[in-house]
Amino acid sequence: MRRPLARTLTALAATALLLPALAGCGSDEPAGLVIYSGRNENLVKPLIQKLEKNLGTKVEVRYGGSAELAAQLLEEGDKTKAGLFFSQDAGALGALSKEQRLAPLPQATLDKVAPAYRGSAGDWAGVSGRVRVLMYHPDQVPTPPNSVHDLVKPEWKGKIGYAPTNASFQAFVTGMRVLEGDEATRTWLKGFKANQPKAYEGNVNVLDAVDKGEVAIAPLNHYYWYERVAEKGADKVKAKVHYLPGGDPGGLVNVAGVGILKGTDEKQAAYAQQAVDFLLSAEAQSYFAEETKEHPLVAGVKTAEGVPALETLQPPKIDLGKLDSLKETLAMLQEVGLV
Structure with a gap:
């Protein structure tokens, strides 16, 4: 039986069925990692290409709206082909976390990001603000x-x-x-x-x-x-x-973030974890800072010139995972x- 939150996303799930098919980055070899990305392809494709080289395996990406992709993942459940969800906002990650569709992240990974910018259940992390x-x-x-x-x-x-x-x-x-x-x-x-x-x-x-x-x-x-x-x-x-x-x-302050899907096979889960750590690396964090002018969320990576650092701002204190409604x-x- 479908759980309550999944019912609230039925209309979005219907939209998600119309989303484009998986888009590959490279050869026809089987993908080592499948990503559902709510981030725009033009924005993150260069970073995905860097990720593919870093992992040493083919990466396939399905692009769409974050809410629609989250609804699709709820519908797919353990049958999903996705290993990683790359969301444009925290609310979609919060929706999956509430339904226990995300796997716990290692504490060492979580500790790279301040608590305000990661899931309170320890199953997703923000990568840019x-x-x-x-x-x-x-x-x-x-x-x-x-x-x-x-x-x-x-x-x-x-x-x-x-x-x-x-x-x-x-x-x-x-x-x-x-x-x-x-x-x-x-x-x-x-x-x-x-x-x-x-x-x-x-x-x-x-x-x-x-x-x-x-x-x-x-x-x-x-x-x-x-x-x-x-x-x-x-x-x-x-x-x-x-x-x-x-x-x-x-x-x-909202964040784009990532979570590893439950139910994925062991090999893809390993690639997904490597992908999370790559997105929290200095290389990827600098990409967000310089190319998209977003705020890097890992200590030691500076914002782009002229952009005020997060610690100088006075945003409201909020559990970003609660932006799921x-x-x-x-x-x-x-x-x-x-x-």
Whole structure:
């Protein structure tokens, strides 16, 4: 009989059945490791190629949305071909952990990452971090607000941009639900909706809108701004970035992370463990820092130039594994008319 959490993900599982087939990296030889990746192929393919060389075996990857892949893994159970789940966010890993679909990681592996950025059950580890920030146009916003709660004030009506269907926005809403409760979050969403925010398809489009002055301010992940600056130069980017202080829910730090699937054969499990350790190596952590402008989570690896170190920030304290209630978040967003 399917367990309760699996039932909550039935619709996502149906979507997952439509996901692309496994994509190989190399020859036609059988794969030593199969990865289900919620991270975008264009973003991590160079790293997967490095991983394949490091393991000395063929790696096959199935790409898709993290929530949909998590639902698919719940459906597959012990019959899954996957040895490793590489999730874009902690919530999908938390969903698998709750259903006991992830194998325990060695303490030596877990100790590479601070407790705040790994699963409380010891079965997944974050590999890179992203911070929710406010992007703003300085001509319209001389002094940005210090709380996402300020965005429901009347002065922001018609001036806010957001990406309602983006997983990071939905994870932020889930984080607010965990931190402040459903009723407080529903009230905030209604106030946000009343301010007539402008919806965009994807975070890049939101950043473009802020940069052009179409909107004055928008909640986004930090790295979009740093990638844009690296591409065009700081003098060519009008938008600015503001980190929220004081543990504000709008300053959530979410992580991409990995977990080893239960039920995989012994050989693939060994490759999966090597893959986890590779993703936590200085080489891979430096890739996240320099290429994607995310925060490395292993001590001793610096963030990219200009990106503030995690220890200098004031994010809310939260068990990231509790960001697994996506269905409830989507229902709330639909209820208030934001998706």
